[in-house]
Amino acid sequence: MATPTLTTYITDLTNGCTFLDSLVSDKSTDASRIQEVIAGIEYQMGLSIVADSDEDLSSFKSSVSDAKTYLAGL
Amino acid sequence: MSLIKLNNRSLGNNAVTSAAIASNAITTDKIANNTVTQSKIDSLGSMLYSTDTSVASATASGWRTVSATLNLPSNDVITNDWAGMISCTFFGYISSGAHYWAWRLYDVTANSIVLPIDGPCSFQWYGAAGVGGFRFRGSVHNASNQPARVFDISGRGGNGITLEMRASNGSGNTNETSSQTLYADNIFWYAGAMTGMHNENGY
Numbered sequence: 001m002a003t004p005t006l007t008t009y010i011t012d013l014t015n016g017c018t019f020l021d022s023l024v025s026d027k028s029t030d031a032s033r034i035q036e037v038i039a040g041i042e043y044q045m046g047l048s049i050v051a052d053s054d055e056d057l058s059s060f061k062s063s064v065s066d067a068k069t070y071l072a073g074l
Numbered sequence: 075m076s077l078i079k080l081n082n083r084s085l086g087n088n089a090v091t092s093a094a095i096a097s098n099a100i101t102t103d104k105i106a107n108n109t110v111t112q113s114k115i116d117s118l119g120s121m122l123y124s125t126d127t128s129v130a131s132a133t134a135s136g137w138r139t140v141s142a143t144l145n146l147p148s149n150d151v152i153t154n155d156w157a158g159m160i161s162c163t164f165f166g167y168i169s170s171g172a173h174y175w176a177w178r179l180y181d182v183t184a185n186s187i188v189l190p191i192d193g194p195c196s197f198q199w200y201g202a203a204g205v206g207g208f209r210f211r212g213s214v215h216n217a218s219n220q221p222a223r224v225f226d227i228s229g230r231g232g233n234g235i236t237l238e239m240r241a242s243n244g245s246g247n248t249n250e251t252s253s254q255t256l257y258a259d260n261i262f263w264y265a266g267a268m269t270g271m272h273n274e275n276g277y
Contacts, residue, residue, distance in 0.1 A: 003128065003130065004257065011255070015254065019171045019172060040214070044170075
């Protein structure tokens with residue numbers, strides 16, 4: 001049991017976005033799964049420890065944006 | 075003068091018949107099924123016993139401990155005041171990725187899984203044999219309030235129990251051998267049988 005740090009959340013976001021990118025590149029048709037992953041990434045990006053940090057979140061936002069565009073076309 | 079129009083026909087149409095009475099009769103069976111017994115009374119209600127509102131995380135695979143150890147009182151207290159039960163509810167999620175998650179309570183003193191009581195509390199419980207646990211409820215990848223579950227702690231007096239989470243399949247009935255980060259927050263322990271859900275303030 002450990003207390004999560006900013007590093008923990010950034011690692012999560014990095015891994016989550018890699019997984020999300022793979023769903024898009026693999027042309028997954030599982031819309032609900034894509035939505036679940038997006039919701040989780042947006043949730044962690046919204047946590048104050050992340051949102052109020054100096055971390056560059058632009059690549060995470062791009063992954064989410066690309067996935068939403070892909071999702072809209074399904 | 076005829077302010078109230080009654081006649082034999084209307085009375086006849088609305089007559090209380092023996093059949094109608096019989097169909098609504100209170101029978102011995104109905105009374106027996108709803109009898110309030112001492113054991114039922116004992117199993118109702120709960121008391122807030124302990125809380126842990128800090129966020130905990132675990133990253134490795136396998137069952138991970140996500141709460142501090144809760145030390146149970148004596149068997150005498152568990153039997154006479156807790157009706158042999160403890161309840162647990164919390165917020166939990168697993169970071170975004172391929173896996174879903176499941177949870178259970180574990181007796182770290184006796185090294186055994188704490189089983190839920192029968193009935194609705196066992197809905198979507200798969201963990202008796204250590205494979206899977208309670209399937210998560212709500213959103214899998216962001217903090218979601220888990221329904222309170224009631225566990226049988228008879229004979230576990232003085233033991234320590236913990237909340238455990240692990241990566242699973244979507245149904246919570248198969249363990250995954252790798253994981254993403256697991257999170258637990260607002261863990262509430264209740265002595266006795268607590269049902270339903272709670273918010274961050276424990277209501």
